[in-house]
Amino acid sequence: MxxxxxxxxxxxxxxxxxxxxxxxxxxxxxxxxxxxxxxxxxxxxxxxxxxxxxxxxxxxxxxxxxxxxxxxxxxxxxxxxxxxxxxxxxxxLERLNRIREVDAANFTLRADAGAVLQTLKDAAESEDMLFPLALGAQGSCQIGGNVATNAGGINVLRYGMTRDLVLGLEAVLPDGNLWQGMTGLRKDNRGYDLKQLLIGSEGSLGIVTGVEVKLFPRPANVETAYLGVGSFADAMALFGMARRVCSDLLTAFEVIGSECIALATLSNPETRVPLGGEWPVHVLMELGCSSAIDGRALLEALLAEAFEAGLLGDGTIAQSRAQARAFWAIREDLVEGQAKRGRHVRTDLSVRLSEVARMIEEARSYVLSNWLGWEPIAYGHAGDGNIHFNVMPPLALSAEEVRDRGGDLLDGLYGIVRGLGGSFSAEHGVGRSRRAVYWEWLTPEQRKAVAAIKAAFDPMGIMNPGCLLSG
Amino acid sequence: MxxxxxxxxxxxxxxxxxxxxxxxxxxxxxxxxxxxxxxxxxxxxxxxxxxxxxxxxxxxxxxxxxxxxxxxxxxxxxxxxxxxxxxxxxxxLERLNRIREVDAANFTLRADAGAVLQTLKDAAESEDMLFPLALGAQGSCQIGGNVATNAGGINVLRYGMTRDLVLGLEAVLPDGNLWQGMTGLRKDNRGYDLKQLLIGSEGSLGIVTGVEVKLFPRPANVETAYLGVGSFADAMALFGMARRVCSDLLTAFEVIGSECIALATLSNPETRVPLGGEWPVHVLMELGCSSAIDGRALLEALLAEAFEAGLLGDGTIAQSRAQARAFWAIREDLVEGQAKRGRHVRTDLSVRLSEVARMIEEARSYVLSNWLGWEPIAYGHAGDGNIHFNVMPPLALSAEEVRDRGGDLLDGLYGIVRGLGGSFSAEHGVGRSRRAVYWEWLTPEQRKAVAAIKAAFDPMGIMNPGCLLSG
The missing domain is CATH 3.30.43.10 (Uridine Diphospho-n-acetylenolpyruvylglucosamine Reductase, domain 2)
Incomplete structure (x- = not known):
């Protein structure tokens, strides 16, 4: 030592x-x-x-x-x-946690890498602005980690991944030198955009120490709807219509397979689905706009058109913030319910929007045909093509059996997604737990490029060995 | 040989x-x-x-x-x-020019690198969608070149630079291998995002052969206003207000210093400014939305609020597409007029939005104090912080004198922008003509990183020598 x-x-x-x-x-x-x-x-x-x-x-x-x-x-x-x-x-980085500056006229905020995401959101809100990155862990995750992992979350649909929110970066490189790129410029076309390499590099190229992010006008007017539709295909068609009708003012378009409701109820027995009748797929949709736009009328126009087109079964528009929170609680409770159910097979899949319904259908069919007693569920950020297709094991299995057999099941699901040109990691990253499949899917050219970048920035291999690349 | x-x-x-x-x-x-x-x-x-x-x-x-x-x-x-x-x-790449596929449900389009930008825009429009990249050269520039240079243009404000529009890339690397990244996925968080390196690399790392781009709903409803304001500071304050009131539905926010009007008139003697009275700064603003949103009412609400706040002098909302085109013609004619005026000093500067007014003021003051008879003009994409601050030489100077002395003047302007933390190249790139200043401004760490990336991808240095890096 x-x-x-x-x-x-x-x-x-x-x-x-x-x-x-x-x-x-x-x-x-x-x-x-x-x-x-x-x-x-x-x-x-x-x-x-x-x-x-x-x-x-x-x-x-x-x-x-x-x-x-x-x-x-x-x-x-x-x-x-x-x-x-x-x-x-x-x-x-937890002690490097200051908000450095809010530049309201530039719609930007500068922070140390260790600042907790929620503190950035609060600082933006105090200037009547929005920092849109939103994830379950926002009360404890740090903006530097969000950048290093290119975090996603529930507002990607409108505002993009963390990559799309970063205007400037500052990082310590493996030689100890400071790479300075906190420009805050919206347009800057000088050569290679080096910050793009650090974003999503999972700590393998350097340590992010500071970040400058984009802020947005805070939508004063938020409308939320909970809808029932006949299939995932209908849900995706509804999404296309919603984009067109709502001029990309949608902030969320989440799908929830009806089989997930039992899990939400497991976490919260008071769960009430705001739909008349049974619908195989639920959609949680939200749009945000300024007070100068009638968001309610816009949402109603969309739902009327969707109903007319036969895409919509039933639905409710939240009449209050409390009701909107109750809709979102179903989405959050189903995640809690899964955890409560015990160890299960989790995925973070993405495919083209045009393949979402097919991917869910193939995956479901694969599980039901090959894995007796295992229960597939599907929910996620359908507007981004990102579905969490998870599988609950038979209750009789031990955690060890679930882990062991779950690996094979996961391989089967990954094979389906790979066949559709999708990704096994829409937002969670590679880290250590997905490294093997990451390298397996890369082409020789891609492997070579990844290794070349690593070698160029971290020739001694001291940065986060075993994460993303082998240790 | x-x-x-x-x-x-x-x-x-x-x-x-x-x-x-x-x-x-x-x-x-x-x-x-x-x-x-x-x-x-x-x-x-x-x-x-x-x-x-x-x-x-x-x-x-x-x-x-x-x-x-x-x-x-x-x-x-x-x-x-x-x-x-x-x-x-x-x-x-001009013969590699097919549109490969429009995937309407995925809101994407795949094309060969040599496809002309306008053909992508037409293909999108035939599906009632929009490919928003818009530049003067769109009838002859190619999408592969747009990607290699990370092209900007007039719709960056709402839709971003080319980088923000690219979902997939295919490129031949210097060893002849094909790098395949035409996934079309909106969320894909697997390690380094290699396509980001190729975007904006100006042909120095490989040859882009195929591109997959994002499409958007085509705004059925476009509203255009031509406004007169008291100063660039007022114009920028108006921009901040416009973002908030219009929920980021703005597609353009262009400023035109009133001194530019004489140049527009030089190109088109019929030029008529749609303003009552003289205003030092003109703003050309456009918003686009679906037919379900009342864009006209939104624009009127904004202008009323701006007038109330003392930010707006006078203005006209276009009553027809013909009138909107007439407003845009002023913006286009001033560029033509500059060319007609003869050789001059051109820039493509960007600063933080909070520094735009100061940058123009300092640059103008520098020219007027130090360069007798030279006439500064300022116009550009103010909503992106990108100003073309150009200087017309005294008419008596020969083209050679303009070129020789213009270099010194340019150095002075660059010094001002550098002092404000800005960029000498907001959208045009580095190429061969800006290579010297590019390297001069880089920190030692940045130089090292740029050289390392070049060496990693193109160890023999056969790709576009002399462009971006030295030959």
């Missing part, structure tokens, strides 16, 4: 910046929030300035100590925890 | 695919459309399939013959013409 290196790291930080791996307070940095991954590390480092990040990067580079950068540690693919033997340090 | 290589290239193409550099029909590929740059080449190659592009790339790699990829050859920074001695081949 490189004691000299650890002493140098300790000296580069303040007293509370260095946590011994054996200390009780180190524990929460060593496992991911699912509890499935428990790593080990030499130490946990908590820099509180960009200069400290540079200093520790230089020490680690000198001593060849691998670094695992960690934000809010809310990822779903084990990208921010150490995977192998305890030869790495965890670098937590 | 490598005769064997040229014979191999000739054999790899069909009879009309290989043009001798000395042939008269080679001429139009050798100079850029401004006529300022006249290059030389060994030959002009016109592949008509992706396989032919691969074949010629492999031959060039084997013989170390540099390649200059060329699309519609409408760029403004000499990125697609050979700069140095005649040791290169020009590869024109």
């Amino acid at each position: 490189p004691t000299a290196a650890l002493e140098a790291l300790r000296a580069a930080l303040d007293a509370t910046g260095f946590i011994d791996a054996s200390a009780p307070e180190a524990k929460r940095y060593l496992h991911d929030w699912t509890g499935d991954y428990l790593g080990a590390a030499l130490a946990v480092l908590r820099p509180r300035s960009v200069e400290q990040v540079q200093a520790l990067m230089r020490i680690c580079a000198e001593h060849r100590i691998p670094i695992v950068p960690q934000g809010g540690n809310t990822g779903l693919v084990a990208g921010a925890v150490a995977g192998g033997p305890p030869s790495v340090v965890i670098v937590s | 490598p005769t064997a290589a040229l014979e191999a290239l000739r054999a790899a193409l069909d009879a009309t695919g290989f043009i001798d550099a000395s042939a008269p029909e080679a001429k139009r590929y050798l100079h850029d459309w401004t006529g300022d740059y006249l290059g030389a080449a060994l030959a002009v190659l016109r592949p008509r399939s992706v396989e032919q592009v691969q074949a010629l790339m492999r031959i060039c790699a084997e013989h170390r013959i540099p390649i200059v990829p060329q699309g519609g050859n409408t760029g403004l920074v000499a990125g697609a013409v050979a700069g140095g001695p005649p040791s290169v081949v020009i590869v024109s």
